[in-house]
Amino acid sequence: MxxxxxxxxxxxxxxxxxxxxxxxxxxxxxxxxxxxxxxxxxxxxxxxxxxxxxxxxxxxxxxxxxxxxxxxxxxxxxxxxxxxxxxxxxxxxxxxxxxxxxxxKNKLMPDTMEVLDYLSGKYELHIITNGFEEVQHVKIEKSNLKKYFKNVITSDLAGFKKPDPRIFDFSLKAAEANLHNSIMIGDSLDADIAGARNYGMAQIYFNPERTSHTEKVTHEISSLKELQNIL
Ligand SMILES: [Mg+2]
Structure with a gap:
């Protein structure tokens, strides 16, 4: 690992x-x-x-x-x-x-807070999102997520949208991270998973509906809780 x-x-x-x-x-x-x-x-x-x-x-x-x-x-x-x-x-x-x-609105996916509490003691956490700058920060603030994340990179800020490798490059630089110590978690096979993989990053596909697919992913989970078995 x-x-x-x-x-x-x-x-x-x-x-x-x-x-x-x-x-x-x-x-x-x-x-x-x-x-x-x-x-x-x-x-x-x-x-x-x-x-x-x-x-x-x-x-x-x-x-x-x-x-x-x-x-x-x-x-x-x-x-x-x-x-x-x-x-x-x-x-x-x-x-x-x-x-x-x-x-x-502040409804989160199941187990979000519990898992972020678990991860935040062990890792540096960041967000990469294709949402709009003025919208995503409000969501993060209102749903009490802000305290967990060191960097919030929107496509507006980076100038590129996932799956463009340049937004991943921008994000890793902002976080002072590198390809070997970073992993991307997301629900979109195209934007998050293929995007990260093409950039050379490990990925965790969050697939709560257990949709079948043929993509090659580093890890796959159907509930956020499973992150505690991987990370
Ligand atoms: Mg998504």
Whole structure:
């Protein structure tokens, strides 16, 4: 077992419960904007459609096919359109509300705090995230994660998004770490795992749904607790 010293975590869907927090925010905004009266009869149906659209737009964003502003607004424009609602002003307001409300939510993935307590005594912990600078720091602060992490590297700060090797290079330099004493943990096979592996770093794939795949990973876990067996 290599002597790891630096543990780099992804944030969304690895530590911060993006799906749970997003669901809660969307339910609240659905009520506030009275979407039911605008033709969106079922909140869960709206969230399901939104999720598919949002995931696709994030993929496009990570490949630099769309800008941040387009991603933020277009996900709601498109989701509303699925219910025959075309209202540009509403999409803009809803998008702004979502971006300001969602990061205030503090639901974490199961066992996050317990595992971070365990790891923080033994390693230096850092975050590498493709989220936005002004959003990710709010999430980290509001969910009490800040005290655990020495460096929080966003793609905004680095100028590159995972899986681009340059964001890993930027992060290791910021942490004064090297390839041999560092390991990356994340839920995305593309951004986190292939990204770290192509850069030459060890990786731990966090796969809570136990999705089958053919990627070569250093370690795989389905719950964060399993990190205590590896690290
Ligand atoms: Mg993630």
């Amino acid at each position: 290599p002597a790891y010293k630096h543990i780099f975590f992804d944030l969304d869907r690895t530590l911060w419960d993006m799906d749970g927090n997003s669901y809660q925010t969307l339910c609240e905004l659905y009520e506030q904007h009275d979407l039911k009266s605008k033709g969106l009869n079922d909140c869960n149906e709206f969230i399901c459609r939104y999720k598919v659209i949002n995931d696709q737009l994030w993929l496009d964003y990570s490949r630099d096919l769309v800008s941040r502003d387009v991603l933020r607004k277009e996900r709601f424009t498109r989701a509303f359109k699925e219910f025959n609602l075309t209202d540009d002003e509403l999409a803009t307001t809803f998008s702004n509300d979502y971006v300001s409300h969602a990061p205030l």
